[in-house]
Amino acid sequence: MTPRSTFLAFMLSIVSLAICSSHGSDSITSNQSLSGDQKLLSVGGNFVLGFFTKNKTSSKFYIGIWYKRVSELTPVWVANRATPVSDITKSLLHISKDGNLALLDQSINSPVWSTNATIPSNSSTVAVLQDNGNLVLRDAVDSANIFWQSFDNPTHMWLPGIKINFNKITKVSRRIISWKNSEDPALGLFSNSNLEDTQNVLQWNMSKIYWTSGPWNGRIFINLPEMTSQYLFKLTFVNTSEESYFTFSLLDNTTTPYVAYVMDVSGQMKAVLWVETAQQWTQIFAAPAQCEVTNFCGPFGSCNEQSQQHCSCVKGFSQRSPKDWALRDYSGGCVRDTPLQSCNGTSSDYAGEGDKFSHMSNVRLPNDGRTMQVGNDDECLQRATKNFSDKLGAGSFGSVSKGALPDSTAIAVKKLEGLRQGEKQFRAEVSTLGTIQHVNLVRFRGFCAEGKERLLVFYYMPNGSLDSHLFHGNDSVLDWSTRYRIALGIARGLEYLHEKCRECIIHCDIKPENILLDVEFNPKIADFGLAKLLGREFSHVLTSMRGTIGYLAPEWITGLAITPRADVYSFGMMLLEIISGKRNTEQLEESGNYYFPAVAAVKVTEDTVQCLLDDRLQGNANMDELIIACRVACWCIQGLESQRPTMGLVVRMLEGLMEVSIPPIPSIFRALVIN
């Protein structure tokens, strides 16, 4: 089975309705109403409003707004979040007598939701669904006279144009609030709002702040630079005497119209983008790390960043409500399996077997709240690796061993060799590495610098490195969509290193061995920052290393300056291997001596790329994606670094957001392919 990312599962699992617009209008006037399957359609055809449910057997229906052209029904706003109706044919969205837009449940003959605005009695109103997803209740005659709008009352999504404001007069911030669980849009426990000092924060139960964006420096949030993306959207801060607010706009709303922030049921704020070629929402970023969400796993729950289902119960406890857990609501936590026996005040109880404290290692209590967090043990982790006996691999920069913390949490420990710098400098460099976090980078856990010993500690990635999946065996051939997702993830990780970190980091050693996979086959780039850590030693070793040379850009050999485009070249080489499932250096059986990248470059110019696909896939690949991947790879391996795209552009091209033209045959291969 193809492992898939489970983020936004709540959106993906929504059962789609037959989208037919029998109402066919973008507005409701005082003599109209909407009921049953009827829908409003915005003028440009971007958004639909109507009844939806994600689970028809539960008969809970909501009025919502969703994207017309996104094939997965994705509500961006919900009216009656906490008051569903059970029979849509007996429910009516209409302009009530007081001029408000209201939802009437005729089966109980009672209004279940209303815009509840103050409207002058002599005014006649109309509700209009605008093409940006905003539902506006305004004066029927004077269109500038707006009484209420959904953009001022957002639910769980922050769309372009919505202002997350702080009202300086009432001292209240607008809030977007998570769903209760993956099926139920009722108010959940997690919310996003602004603090007066312009920080964007996440809060649990409207009280405890568990994440802050850090101050706005005029361009970015200090703690989350990727919250503003140079390609997709632009975040703006506005400060007036009445309010301050953040809003964002899309840089290109024709090719990338579907970008939104969502306050997810996971308690994470996520930025997501609909990728048409993949027919899937992909995550641009999520903050904070899952286990840093307050009370995420509930009482007696423990959170583990590394496991696929983050929450589990501590020993001796079981899920209070497995039904809620299945819907990704862990807030009920866990309950004791057997009641405590002793300490009950009656002496007879003491005679029996008393209760004892159970030792739990490698777990830390949360700073606040009640969920424990597994991990965070920075101790020099030789004992943990059984004297480095369980080697995962050895590179020229040192060996990597698998180890375990006392509670058997797996870690990977890299022992650096050939490092000349002193302890102080090492600590300084490594501390910088520790601040770099991205879903597509291996997470750094700690380090040791004692005497001559230099150890780096990382989260262990159970599914090994990409090379073992690409080049070995027949049983577990990576399918095309997983390969494409892996390529895109690697590109995003590199884009982050090159363009989003405070200091640009050139990886210098991109190859399948340095791409690790987590349980869901999400790629994580390993060994970033080593080039900097090892300095001159690094380039020396790198260029003389067997097995790496095939990925090295010509400038490594010609001695020109190394820029981020050197990584782009290596990425291109690796992308060809992801496509073909073979080492570039392997000879092609039929074409004799031809070097695969050169053959690929020719096929790309001829636009006959099908034959480049790994034949174990038997042609099972999305052809559009295959063409994109092949073209991107060939652009990346151009001999002149100025002809190669930046990683940012690579990401855009792989996401299908940017046309990829046919690249020229790289100059270095022309000699190989001319005859």
Ligand SMILES: *[C@@H]1O[C@H](CO)[C@@H](O)[C@H](O)[C@H]1NC(C)=O
């Ligand atoms: C509904 O009301 C609008 C004005 O409010 C009017 O233009 C329209 O003709 C009315 N439609 C019907 C079917 O009565």
Ligand SMILES: *[C@@H]1O[C@H](CO)[C@@H](O)[C@H](O)[C@H]1NC(C)=O
């Ligand atoms: C829908 O809801 C019903 C009743 O709450 C539940 O039994 C069923 O498992 C749900 N179905 C899905 C697909 O979630």
Ligand SMILES: *[C@@H]1O[C@H](CO)[C@@H](O)[C@H](O)[C@H]1NC(C)=O
């Ligand atoms: C409607 O608004 C009034 C104040 O204008 C408020 O007191 C009341 O609670 C609101 N009702 C609902 C259902 O939101």
Ligand SMILES: *[C@@H]1O[C@H](CO)[C@@H](O)[C@H](O)[C@H]1NC(C)=O
């Ligand atoms: C409605 O009444 C207000 C005063 O309450 C007045 O200012 C306004 O002009 C009136 N509008 C119309 C359309 O009569």
Ligand SMILES: *[C@@H]1O[C@H](CO)[C@@H](O)[C@H](O)[C@H]1NC(C)=O
């Ligand atoms: C794109 O921007 C234009 C101009 O700002 C606007 O009219 C249009 O509605 C926007 N489209 C979407 C899908 O938001």
Ligand SMILES: *[C@@H]1O[C@H](CO)[C@@H](O)[C@H](O)[C@H]1NC(C)=O
């Ligand atoms: C949230 O806070 C309210 C008080 O503001 C409290 O009554 C409620 O129990 C809290 N919810 C949880 C899940 O602790």
Ligand SMILES: *[C@@H]1O[C@H](CO)[C@@H](O)[C@H](O)[C@H]1NC(C)=O
């Ligand atoms: C916002 O404006 C107020 C004055 O209206 C000023 O005191 C405050 O420092 C400004 N905040 C920021 C973050 O610029």
Ligand SMILES: *[C@@H]1O[C@H](CO)[C@@H](O)[C@H](O)[C@H]1NC(C)=O
């Ligand atoms: C104490 O003992 C009573 C009676 O045996 C029992 O009902 C109760 O649950 C016990 N209390 C605890 C904390 O275990």
Ligand SMILES: *[C@@H]1O[C@H](CO)[C@@H](O)[C@H](O)[C@H]1NC(C)=O
């Ligand atoms: C690790 O090595 C030391 C000394 O070389 C030895 O005493 C110890 O038993 C070894 N530990 C393991 C787990 O092999």
Ligand SMILES: *[C@@H]1O[C@H](CO)[C@@H](O)[C@H](O)[C@H]1NC(C)=O
């Ligand atoms: C990937 O990891 C999962 C979970 O640890 C494991 O069940 C599976 O066998 C692994 N697959 C490979 C090919 O290593």
Ligand SMILES: *[C@@H]1O[C@H](CO)[C@@H](O)[C@H](O)[C@H]1NC(C)=O
């Ligand atoms: C893969 O399968 C092919 C034929 O299906 C077989 O010839 C080959 O030996 C297999 N390779 C491995 C590594 O099992």
